[in-house]
Structures are given as C-alpha cells and as structure tokens.
Amino acid sequence: MEQLFTDYTLRTVALGAALLGAVSGALGTFAVLRRQSLLGDAISHAALPGIGLAFLVTGSKLPLVLMVGAALAGWLATALVIVITGASRVKYDSALGLVLSVFFGAGLVILTAIQKMPNAQQAGLEAFLFGQAAALVERDLATMSALGGVALLVAALLWKEFKVLAFDEDFGRSLGLPMRPLDFILTTLLVIAIVTGLQTVGVVLMSAMIVAPAAAARQWTNRLGRMVLIAMGFGIISGVAGAVISTSTARLPTGPTIVLCISGVVVVSILFAPGRGLIVRAIRHQLRSTRFQREAILMDLYQLALQHHRRDHPHAEAALQAMQPGGGKLRSQLKTLAAQGLVRQAGKQQWALTSKGIAACAQLHRDRS
Amino acid sequence: MTSFQLEIQLVAVIVAGACALPGCFLVLRNMAMMSDAISHAILPGLVLAFFVTESLSSPLLLAGGAAVGVGTVALVELLRRTHLVREDAAIGLAFPAFFSVGVILIARYAGDVHLDTDAVLLGELALVPFDRWIAFGYDLGPQALYSMSMVGVLSALFVFLFYKELKLATFDAALAATLGFMPMLMHYALMALVSVTAVAAFDAVGSILVVALMVGPPAAAHLLTDRLDRMILIAIVLGIASAVSGYWFAHALDVSIAGSMAVAVGVAFLVAFLFAPARGLVAAHRRRAHQRWQFALKMLTIHLAQHEHRPDAFEECHVDHLQDHLRWDSGFAGEVVRQARQAGLVNLESSQLVLTAAGRHLAREAIVRD
Known part of the structure; x- marks a missing residue:
C-alpha cells in the first residue's frame, strides 16, 4: 500500500x-x-x-x-x-x-x-x-x-x-x-x-x-x-x-x-x-412465507375454537396438521407462537389459544375482511 | 494462384458459409450481439481445454468452447430473470468477465505457446495452411479445412432438419410454444451452434470476423428479400463473396486478411443498404419522388375536373394560372403539365388545359379511392 x-x-x-x-x-x-x-x-x-x-x-x-x-x-x-x-x-x-x-x-x-x-x-x-x-x-x-x-x-x-x-x-x-x-x-x-x-x-x-x-x-x-x-x-x-x-x-x-x-x-x-439484492430478497421472501404460515395456523385454531363455547378450547395437533396440507413445520411454528404468548400447550399434542392469541385472531380477521 | 492461396480461400469460404447459417436466425431474432458475446466468452473454455489436451485441434476444444458459450447464454438469461439488470446490460457484463478470465489464463500459464490473445481476437488466416493433417504419410490438407467443414455440415444439417421449428420459433415463439415445438430448446440449440461455429472459426479468422460474418451478410440479405429460405441463400453467397474479395484486397495491400474480410462485409452491406431493389435508400428515394409526381398529376386532374364546364373554367384551367390555384411554383407546375400531357391526361388548347377521358377517369378514381 x-x-x-x-x-x-x-x-x-x-x-x-x-x-x-x-x-x-x-x-x-x-x-x-x-x-x-x-x-x-x-x-x-x-x-x-x-x-x-x-x-x-x-x-x-x-x-x-x-x-x-x-x-x-x-x-x-x-x-x-x-x-x-x-x-x-x-x-x-x-x-x-x-x-x-x-x-x-x-x-x-x-x-x-x-x-x-x-x-x-x-x-x-x-x-x-x-x-x-x-x-x-x-x-x-x-x-x-x-x-x-x-x-x-x-x-x-x-x-x-x-x-x-x-x-x-x-x-x-x-x-x-x-x-x-x-x-x-x-x-x-x-x-x-x-x-x-x-x-x-x-x-x-x-x-x-x-x-x-x-x-x-x-x-x-x-x-x-x-x-x-x-x-x-x-x-x-x-x-x-x-x-x-x-x-x-x-x-x-x-x-x-x-x-x-x-x-x-x-x-x-x-x-x-x-433492498434489491438476491439474498436479501430470498430472506425477505422466506420470512414473509413463515409469517403467513404462522398466521394461517393461528387462524385455523381460531376457526376450530369458534365451534366451542370457550375460545381457548384446546385442539389436537393432528387436526391442525390436517388443516395445513404441506405445512411440515407445524410443531416449530406452534412453539414460536407459544413463545410469542399467542397459544399455549394444553396437554400432550393439544394446543389452545391464549387471550392474547384470541385478540390477535380477531384483529387478523378484521384486517382480512 | 498457389495451392496455399487456394487453401486459405477455401477455408475462408467455408467459414463464411458456416457463420451465415446461424447468423440469419440471430439477426431475425434480434440477438445479433449474442455472436459478439459468445465469440469473446468462449476464450476461457478454449484455454482450459487447450491446457488439458495441449493441442489446438482436439475436439475437446470444440466441446469446451461450446460449453462455455452456452453457459454464457444461460448466465445472461439468469441475470435477466432476476430483473436486476436489463438484457443488454447482462450481455455487457457477462462476456468481458469471461474474456478477461481467458486472457489472464493465457498470460499466466500459456507462456509463449501458439495460443495468444492476439490470435484469438484477430485470427491469422495466413497461417492456416501450415497446420496440416497428415495421415498414413499422406498430406490431406489444412486441418482448419476439416474442422470448419464439419461445423458447416453440422450447421446445415441442423437448419435443414429443424427448418420449420426454427422458423416458427423465430417468427412466432408463442405459437411455437403452444404447438409444443419448445422454442427454448431451439434457442439453446441455436446458441450451441453459434458457440461451436465461433470456436471452430476463431483459430482461422478470430472472434471479430466471426461477428462480422454472422451479422453482416444476414443483415444485408434481410434487406434483399422477405423469404427466409432466400435470405439464408443470399447471406451465404454474400458471405462467400466478401470472404474471397476480402482475401484479394488483403493480398494486394499486404494487410490483415480477417480485417479486410470484415471491411468487405461492410461494403457488401453498404451496397445492399443503398441499392437494394425494394428497400435500399436509392429505391426508397426514387419511390418517394415518383409518388410526389403521381400525387401532383392527380391533384391537377382533380382540379381540372372540379372546374370543367363551370363559369370560372377559363380562369381556373388557364395554364399560366396553375401556380396561383394549386400553390405550385411555376417550374414545378410546368413540369407537371408536361408530364400530364405526355401521359395523355390533359390536352392544351389555346392556353386552356382540357382533361382527356383518361384524365377524367384518373380524377374520379383518385377522389373515390383516396
């Protein structure tokens, strides 16, 4: 130099x-x-x-x-x-x-x-x-x-x-x-x-x-x-x-x-x-699609809960799986949701919405309609 | 003419023909600059294949160059698909990078062997007869003659076998895709053909002449005909003519053969550009001039027909008053009248212009149709 x-x-x-x-x-x-x-x-x-x-x-x-x-x-x-x-x-x-x-x-x-x-x-x-x-x-x-x-x-x-x-x-x-x-x-x-x-x-x-x-x-x-x-x-x-x-x-x-x-x-x-770079674009795409999937799981849980008197009624993981064809990472997504305080595990392979989760679902529902 | 001169011209003629075939499709598909990109980008492929085989005449060189050529096309396509750069920029980015790699490889590792960058770029046709093919003690002629002929035959075979597929993919890619002709496959096959031709030709004529021979004769032929088969034939003939005349020009002035051939291609294009029967500049100019006179004649007959047998006819149809009524200057008006009389459209009777039956017919036709 x-x-x-x-x-x-x-x-x-x-x-x-x-x-x-x-x-x-x-x-x-x-x-x-x-x-x-x-x-x-x-x-x-x-x-x-x-x-x-x-x-x-x-x-x-x-x-x-x-x-x-x-x-x-x-x-x-x-x-x-x-x-x-x-x-x-x-x-x-x-x-x-x-x-x-x-x-x-x-x-x-x-x-x-x-x-x-x-x-x-x-x-x-x-x-x-x-x-x-x-x-x-x-x-x-x-x-x-x-x-x-x-x-x-x-x-x-x-x-x-x-x-x-x-x-x-x-x-x-x-x-x-x-x-x-x-x-x-x-x-x-x-x-x-x-x-x-x-x-x-x-x-x-x-x-x-x-x-x-x-x-x-x-x-x-x-x-x-x-x-x-x-x-x-x-x-x-x-x-x-x-x-x-x-x-x-x-x-x-x-x-x-x-x-x-x-x-x-x-x-x-x-x-x-x-902004424009391929890697940034790929990461952004990945983040967006996981978030969409997570929101979809949350909404599924909400749809199931609507069938019951109590919105926080727990549901089987298998039911959620059936509603998410191809949703391979269900368990990890649920854990992320739990960490965010939106769902809680209610027994073995049973998941329920928390009150915060119910509020979030109501909000999502309003946003989408 | 010595046998060396004959051999050089023979190779040049075959190169010209082999380049014109895929060149026609490049020009029609608006991809002429791909020939420039590919002919530069094949360099590293050639060099690597040369390092492996240590021979310039190995078929591996063809394969290596062609692979890199198609790779360049794929890279350009990939870059374009990201929508981060436009296609022209993608071409401008890809080939200098490949070419640089080739130049550096040569500079660092090839030392003083036959492969040098000047040769790749410029070619040395004069050296072609020295690289001969000798089998069983018989001298079978320059090696370039065989490699070029092989590529030429391959091109001809490809175009002949897939003529309708190529034609359809070139003029209507969407229809070709709908009918299941796989235009993308044709695209890459064509690119592979361009690459193989460029590799085979580089030793003899250099990458720049490859561009001249792939683009020039087809572009000139495109000005001379509207039919694909004729265009291909004319392009081949023009390429061969440029190759031979370029050779003799170089011979007379003792200058670069490849350069002279490129100049001859330029001259051939210029002649077509200026004098093509229907699309040349001269023909277009003449057509415009002709249309101008035709229009003036029609105007004259319409003017006369409008005023014939009217009270103002004496005034309006007076030969000396035309310039006021039609706003022509007197020289132009005089010439129009002269032409009209010659064509039997009007008669001049004591300074009065009188329409003939033919003139009246022309006026009526002009009003009805235009």
Whole structure:
C-alpha cells in the first residue's frame, strides 16, 4: 500500500485507472439507464481505425491526437448505427454488431498497414487492443484528466437535462427542451469517457467499464445522483485495486484484472445489496412465507375454537396438521407462537389459544375482511 | 494462384458459409450481439481445454468452447430473470468477465505457446495452411479445412432438419410454444451452434470476423428479400463473396486478411443498404419522388375536373394560372403539365388545359379511392 505513494509506475497506473473508473462510471450510468449498454462495446471497438488513421495522418503518437482520432471514429460509428436503424429495417442489435466488427476490421487493416511501413514506430498502437496500463506516463494522465474532467463538468452542468433525457424523453420534449442536441451531447460525452479509458483497458474490455460500475450501483439506490456517485466510487475502487494487483503480480495484465475486479463488485451487489439484492430478497421472501404460515395456523385454531363455547378450547395437533396440507413445520411454528404468548400447550399434542392469541385472531380477521 | 492461396480461400469460404447459417436466425431474432458475446466468452473454455489436451485441434476444444458459450447464454438469461439488470446490460457484463478470465489464463500459464490473445481476437488466416493433417504419410490438407467443414455440415444439417421449428420459433415463439415445438430448446440449440461455429472459426479468422460474418451478410440479405429460405441463400453467397474479395484486397495491400474480410462485409452491406431493389435508400428515394409526381398529376386532374364546364373554367384551367390555384411554383407546375400531357391526361388548347377521358377517369378514381 505504501508503494502506491512512492512507486512512480504504480502511482501513475493507479491514477489512470482511478480516472478511468470515475469517468466511465459516471457516463456509464446514463448509458445503462438509456439501454445503451452495448453501444459502449460498439464505440470502443470502432475507435481502433480512428487511432490508426490519426497516427497515419499526423505521424504523431501524442495521446491527445490518438484520442481525438478514436473519438471521431467512435462517434461516426454511433451515427452510422442511428442512420442504419433509422433508414432500413435492420434492427439496433444487428446494426451494432455490423458497425462494431466492420470498424474493428478496418482498424486491423490500418494497423497492419502501419506495421508494414518502413520507418514505422508503431509500437504503442497495439497497446490499444488490450490496453497497456503499465506504459502510462504523466503526459497520458494529463490528457485523460483534461478530457475526463471536461466530460464530467458538462455532465454536471447539464445534469437536469440529462436526467430528463434518461428517464422521460417525451416529457423533456413537451417542456421544450432540445432533446436531439442533448442526446448528441450525452453520446459525445460517452464517446469521450470510452476514449479516455482505451489506453488502460483496451478496446475489447472497455465496454465492461461502462456497463459494470453502473449496473452494480443500480442495485444500491433508486436515485440518479447517488447512482452516479456510487458508480464512480465502484469504478475508482476496482480500477485502483486492479491496477495495484496486476502491477504487483508478474504476468497479470491490467485491463482484464480491472474488469474482473469490477465484475466481482457486480456479483456482490447483485447478491447482497440491501433492498434489491438476491439474498436479501430470498430472506425477505422466506420470512414473509413463515409469517403467513404462522398466521394461517393461528387462524385455523381460531376457526376450530369458534365451534366451542370457550375460545381457548384446546385442539389436537393432528387436526391442525390436517388443516395445513404441506405445512411440515407445524410443531416449530406452534412453539414460536407459544413463545410469542399467542397459544399455549394444553396437554400432550393439544394446543389452545391464549387471550392474547384470541385478540390477535380477531384483529387478523378484521384486517382480512 | 498457389495451392496455399487456394487453401486459405477455401477455408475462408467455408467459414463464411458456416457463420451465415446461424447468423440469419440471430439477426431475425434480434440477438445479433449474442455472436459478439459468445465469440469473446468462449476464450476461457478454449484455454482450459487447450491446457488439458495441449493441442489446438482436439475436439475437446470444440466441446469446451461450446460449453462455455452456452453457459454464457444461460448466465445472461439468469441475470435477466432476476430483473436486476436489463438484457443488454447482462450481455455487457457477462462476456468481458469471461474474456478477461481467458486472457489472464493465457498470460499466466500459456507462456509463449501458439495460443495468444492476439490470435484469438484477430485470427491469422495466413497461417492456416501450415497446420496440416497428415495421415498414413499422406498430406490431406489444412486441418482448419476439416474442422470448419464439419461445423458447416453440422450447421446445415441442423437448419435443414429443424427448418420449420426454427422458423416458427423465430417468427412466432408463442405459437411455437403452444404447438409444443419448445422454442427454448431451439434457442439453446441455436446458441450451441453459434458457440461451436465461433470456436471452430476463431483459430482461422478470430472472434471479430466471426461477428462480422454472422451479422453482416444476414443483415444485408434481410434487406434483399422477405423469404427466409432466400435470405439464408443470399447471406451465404454474400458471405462467400466478401470472404474471397476480402482475401484479394488483403493480398494486394499486404494487410490483415480477417480485417479486410470484415471491411468487405461492410461494403457488401453498404451496397445492399443503398441499392437494394425494394428497400435500399436509392429505391426508397426514387419511390418517394415518383409518388410526389403521381400525387401532383392527380391533384391537377382533380382540379381540372372540379372546374370543367363551370363559369370560372377559363380562369381556373388557364395554364399560366396553375401556380396561383394549386400553390405550385411555376417550374414545378410546368413540369407537371408536361408530364400530364405526355401521359395523355390533359390536352392544351389555346392556353386552356382540357382533361382527356383518361384524365377524367384518373380524377374520379383518385377522389373515390383516396
């Protein structure tokens, strides 16, 4: 842990990963809510030819130049998806798959062409495939934080508008908000978020950084503001954790490690998040069904007691069993009821309502009718 | 053309055909992105099977990859059923995780063996002829040719045998379920087929080209026909054409073969998108233009029919006054009149437009029907 502050490489990688986590977590939240989870996949794959072309045209490997190229290509891909789905009967998913693979193929063609160039110093371009966090330097960090900062700032400034866009586009239109330009801006921010992360995790795995933090955060809250903050937090934590683990272990690539960390966060969130988590939901379901069964036993006892002058007339356990087909845990349920002071054992296998139990039954009866 | 070149193209052609078959159903079922997910997610299955057998051509690789592919589909379905994440997010969550596991396994344990991540993602078709099958001292050709053909035949057999079940499950899953055709079983069978195809193809063409070949040709074919059987045939033909032209493009420029094939798929789709006879952009544009003129002609005949034999006929039917009455600009009005005269709908008699019998008929038809 101490190394995090002293080791230059580790610090740079961790900072880069944290930056990536924060920006992609925030913008990914909007993408996931707008059902654009797979658009991130298409944009990140489509960025590859942009990187290659930017290098071919300018001959520069400045991160800003490559990122602008990547962003333009990613944006063009998004526009193409919209045009294809709008003007033909090709569905959204097909358009995504087509644009993704064709752009990626074009990227491969360009990269191999660059490789064959005589004085090619193409080393570094391939890092964009799987990411090469260890190769990050301060110049990359500066570019990433500048781009990411702008993206986050714009998202904060247009917060209200983006919120409307994410949840109820038609409502926004009825308010007179310019929904098309807003959509354009938000998509551009998503492209920027993806582009800033490419160097760290690569084009193949970048989509996970868009989807996973947001999907995990969604489990913990129902409010957009909190969801964005939690997603950023998850992104930062798994980014730093992945970077630290992979840098301190031999032959452990950073991108996949970060992705596994954030996937772990997703699994934990889906299982344990209070309110929505699967385990909490299962426990709540279990508690509710035992309570229902207990109430049913109590009411059965009440029904039997109604046949007698005295409401606390004892009844045989076998009779209760017969009234509860499949009620396997009758004895333990009765004991719980006895502990609550609602029934009492009146002889061997005989149970009777207490006065408190009779009052409870009357109350239940009123509630249900 | 050397025999190596022929062999590479032969493998590429078979891959294209084998991918187009299940691809058609993926595209029609709006599950195209499943090909992307599966082709990435099979990686750990491949790697594990590779560790066990230490060979890239073992059938265990097919089984391992297919199992993980179907597992991914099941996981996505499971995630979706919790209603905690939407289906698209579920896909976006599942496959990067699997792919990461595969990449890490390779990086940590596979060392410098043939299996490396670039190869999985990008494929190296140029190397296909070097991995040959030699039996009893005879050279029987590249191994990929056999594994791909096997998968291709399996695909074809599956589609042929279960054609009506697949068709029904694709277009009306509810009816298929009612009739007892078990659409869910078809779904998983199809997914298994996609997985097996992706595994068999990954070595030759890489996972991205698998996506291009599974989605591109069927999507283009879908623009060209409304019949499933024709769509499948057209998709296969387009896939094969893209594969061959992509190969020669790569050959000419000395660049990645898989990448060029993907680009060729893109070009094929673009051509269909623009020039498809009924659904292409150009055809749609032309149809709209045609409809515009037809509408104008009808308007003209209706206008003339309304005023014919009326006191104001001289004024209303004057050829120079049309732009005021129908609010057309004079160039457009002139062109409409020209077309109307050419079609024998009106005659021009000393600056007066007079309907012919055909013109009167068109006006009456238009009013009654529209």
